[in-house]
Amino acid sequence: MLFEILKARFQQGHQTTAYPAGPPPQLSERFAGMPAIERSACHSCDGICAGLCPSRAIQRDAAGAVALDMGRCLFCNECAEACPKDAIRFTSQYQLAAAKREDLITDGVNADARLALNERAARLYGRSFALRVVSAGGCGACEADVNVLTTLTWDIGRFGLHYAASPRHADGLLLIGPVPENMAFAVKETYDAIPAPKFVIAVGACAISGGMYADHPECHAGRRPIIPIDLHIPGCPPHPLTILDGLLRFLGRISEE
Amino acid sequence: MAGQSIVLRNNQPVALTEIPRLSLDAFRAWTVSQVEAGKRLAVLCCFPQIHGFLLCAVLADDANGWLELAGAEAAQEFPSLTPQCVQAQLFEREIFETYGLRPVDHPWLKPVRFPCASHHPNHKIGEMDYFQVEGPEVHEVAVGPVHAGVIEPGHFRFQCHGERVFHLEISLGYQHRGVMQALLQASESQRRHLMETAAGDATAGHTTAYCNALDALAGRQAPARAHAIRGIALEFERIACHIGDLGAMAGDVGFLPTQAYCGRIRGAALNMTAAICGNRFSRGLIRPGGVAYDLDDAIIRHLLERLEAVRADAVSAIELLWITPSVLERFERTGVVSKEIAEEIGLVGPAARACGLNRDVRHDFARGIYQFQQIPIASVESGDVYGRAMVRWLELLRSMTFVREMLLALPDSKIMSEPGAMKPESIVVSLVEGWRGEICHIAVTDAQGELSGYKIIDPSFHNWFGLACALRDEAISDFPLCNKSFNLSYCGFDL
Numbered sequence: 132m133l134f135e136i137l138k139a140r141f142q143q144g145h146q147t148t149a150y151p152a153g154p155p156p157q158l159s160e161r162f163a164g165m166p167a168i169e170r171s172a173c174h175s176c177d178g179i180c181a182g183l184c185p186s187r188a189i190q191r192d193a194a195g196a197v198a199l200d201m202g203r204c205l206f207c208n209e210c211a212e213a214c215p216k217d218a219i220r221f222t223s224q225y226q227l228a229a230a231k232r233e234d235l236i237t238d239g240v241n242a243d244a245r246l247a248l249n250e251r252a253a254r255l256y257g258r259s260f261a262l263r264v265v266s267a268g269g270c271g272a273c274e275a276d277v278n279v280l281t282t283l284t285w286d287i288g289r290f291g292l293h294y295a296a297s298p299r300h301a302d303g304l305l306l307i308g309p310v311p312e313n314m315a316f317a318v319k320e321t322y323d324a325i326p327a328p329k330f331v332i333a334v335g336a337c338a339i340s341g342g343m344y345a346d347h348p349e350c351h352a353g354r355r356p357i358i359p360i361d362l363h364i365p366g367c368p369p370h371p372l373t374i375l376d377g378l379l380r381f382l383g384r385i386s387e388e
Numbered sequence: 389m390a391g392q393s394i395v396l397r398n399n400q401p402v403a404l405t406e407i408p409r410l411s412l413d414a415f416r417a418w419t420v421s422q423v424e425a426g427k428r429l430a431v432l433c434c435f436p437q438i439h440g441f442l443l444c445a446v447l448a449d450d451a452n453g454w455l456e457l458a459g460a461e462a463a464q465e466f467p468s469l470t471p472q473c474v475q476a477q478l479f480e481r482e483i484f485e486t487y488g489l490r491p492v493d494h495p496w497l498k499p500v501r502f503p504c505a506s507h508h509p510n511h512k513i514g515e516m517d518y519f520q521v522e523g524p525e526v527h528e529v530a531v532g533p534v535h536a537g538v539i540e541p542g543h544f545r546f547q548c549h550g551e552r553v554f555h556l557e558i559s560l561g562y563q564h565r566g567v568m569q570a571l572l573q574a575s576e577s578q579r580r581h582l583m584e585t586a587a588g589d590a591t592a593g594h595t596t597a598y599c600n601a602l603d604a605l606a607g608r609q610a611p612a613r614a615h616a617i618r619g620i621a622l623e624f625e626r627i628a629c630h631i632g633d634l635g636a637m638a639g640d641v642g643f644l645p646t647q648a649y650c651g652r653i654r655g656a657a658l659n660m661t662a663a664i665c666g667n668r669f670s671r672g673l674i675r676p677g678g679v680a681y682d683l684d685d686a687i688i689r690h691l692l693e694r695l696e697a698v699r700a701d702a703v704s705a706i707e708l709l710w711i712t713p714s715v716l717e718r719f720e721r722t723g724v725v726s727k728e729i730a731e732e733i734g735l736v737g738p739a740a741r742a743c744g745l746n747r748d749v750r751h752d753f754a755r756g757i758y759q760f761q762q763i764p765i766a767s768v769e770s771g772d773v774y775g776r777a778m779v780r781w782l783e784l785l786r787s788m789t790f791v792r793e794m795l796l797a798l799p800d801s802k803i804m805s806e807p808g809a810m811k812p813e814s815i816v817v818s819l820v821e822g823w824r825g826e827i828c829h830i831a832v833t834d835a836q837g838e839l840s841g842y843k844i845i846d847p848s849f850h851n852w853f854g855l856a857c858a859l860r861d862e863a864i865s866d867f868p869l870c871n872k873s874f875n876l877s878y879c880g881f882d883l
């Protein structure tokens with residue numbers, strides 16, 4: 132049996148990604164990352180994209196120019212498929228997290244870097260950060276991609292990051308899901324039970340803005356937030372690499388170009 | 389029994405007028421007798437009508453591969469089926485909670501999801517009468533809604549005597565997002581995204597059920613290649629989840645090699661889905677009429693390569709379980725559900741197949757690609773954690789073979805069919821074998837051919853009760869292991 136275990140160990144090999152010191156793992160060629168809006172190409176049609184968008188992530192101003200809110204976006208690519216002028220497209224850039232909610236809105240004009248760094252968090256918890264993960268209406272996908280960071284592919288223990296089993300042992304809360312009414316109390320209680328100073332990371336469109344569920348009377352996230360958010364990691368669900376990049380930039384573990 | 393019900397195939401639409409309308413007593417008698425005769429209550433639901441409600445029962449005849457549908461009109465109440473038919477208990481509670489239609493003589497009309505707009509204005513999540521055992525040294529353990537790991541919320545109440553569990557009661561509703569309430573007002577693309585996130589780790593299953601239902605109502609067939617790609621996505625989902633769960637079960641018994649490897653291999657399996665559509669959870673792939681992404685030769689080659697690597701790694705990691713005495717000692721005879729109980733409560737999916745029940749939608753109600761390419765059913769008799777683990781292992785191996793064969797002989801056709809208008813005033817039942825078991829969707833159209841009623845039944849709806857049964861007489865410390873062996877969906881239940 133011991134021999135079999137050793138044999139399996141040999142078969143599995145070394146799997147932990149070289150990132151961030153080395154290159155990140157290869158993503159699918161069809162991966163939809165940071166949206167790019169080509170203002171000059173957009174000819175202000177009737178707003179095909181805005182009408183189509185399932186999560187109402189696209190707003191148009193009086194002149195018809197579009198702005199896309201990554202905090203609501205599901206990265207479903209439907210607007211890009213439908214745009215007759217190819218004015219919206221999704222690039223392979225996986226770095227999407229931002230500290231400020233308004234930085235998630237992209238309109239093709241202010242394409243500045245979105246900063247995730249929180250200096251206070253970096254100073255306090257840059258070398259050791261314990262998160263209590265709470266799923267509040269999450270569908271299981273964000274949970275899976277948050278959880279996968281603990282596997283040996285990503286091994287967040289390398290950065291002193293880990294998920295705590297009790298709020299008392301945590302420095303922050305990682306929130307998933309649109310926070311249904313039925314979870315509002317538990318989310319607040321968990322947040323209150325974490326000793327200050329504490330930080331909240333919202334992972335996924337649902338936790339940031341309510342996503343598809345933003346207008347449901349059953350859900351809180353977005354319109355009636357229960358707790359303040361310090362870092363927004365967009366996606367439906369965000370790729371594990373997007374989550375890890377966000378956490379590392381938040382804590383100042385990698386520099387923001 | 390002619391005239392009492394109408395016989396349907398999976399995905400066969402019929403006019404609403406063809407549903408026999410029985411008297412409430414006859415409806416009850418018919419449903420109870422069918423279940424006694426060995427059929428399975430796949431759905432008991434109601435649709436609001438202009439006056440009152442239309443109660444519908446769908447009985448699954450797994451052996452013959454057909455469904456029987458009967459209806460009855462009800463105004464405010466109907467005689468409960470539960471005293472004679474346990475499978476009806478949760479459906480009836482749901483009907484009462486959602487519509488206020490009362491099942492008279494239901495033994496215990498407890499809340500199901502505690503919706504905000506419920507017919508019980510004083511509902512507060514988690515507050516209800518729990519079954520309680522009294523006596524010296526009997527104590528109660530309450531766990532959740534928030535759990536220690538990265539999982540969805542739910543509340544568990546154990547009645548214990550020392551370590552021994554007399555009874556477990558599971559109270560859910562924390563994940564209730566109002567999916568069903570939003571569905572009918574939603575646009576087509578919104579509806580699809582609601583389906584994709586109904587149970588977000590079973591996206592391919594739920595979207596396939598939804599798209600098959602809509603396609604059937606519109607009288608359109610997705611092209612053969614699209615059916616094959618839907619099948620590949622569905623099997624990738626199964627492969628990824630089974631690998632992940634086997635790893636987690638290894639972790640729950642403290643066997644770290646398999647746990648560590650499987651967490652990583654699960655990710656590799658999800659990446660195969662991402663190679664098809666860019667998203668690890670097949671978001672945006674499956675659409676009414678077909679699929680949105682085609683596979684070119686380069687992707688097919690890439691997938692075949694990745695599949696071989698995943699297979700080799702999974703074999704090396706998971707076979708360790710079956711030769712390690714400390715693992716087997718914990719898996720065997722833990723969390724047993726007998727075949728009789730499984731049958732009586734209507735278990736589905738791997739949980740049922742682990743008890744020796746040979747039910748699998750891919751075989752019994754085959755649609756799409758499964759009509760042309762069969763997957764053998766994997767089942768064992770033991771009904772314990774070992775059984776559930778073994779079934780998952782056997783079926784994930786078969787799924788890998790299946791996907792490989794499909795990739796090597798992908799039908800040559802378009803991937804999207806022409807749109808068509810949906811038949812007015814019709815109903816269709818759509819079944820898909822998701823990785824947790826039978827996913828059932830029912831769609832109803834109005835006179836304009838628009839969706840006017842919809843019902844989603846995640847396999848978890850049938851199986852949570854099975855987990856409660858598995859815990860009887862077990863040590864409470866085995867709860868995490870038993871729970872993982874089922875790994876049911878909270879959000880798919882709460883919707």
Ligand code: SF4
Nearest residue numbers: 184204205207208210
């Ligand atoms: S990709 Fe985002 S913005 Fe575009 S349609 Fe989908 S959800 Fe809306």
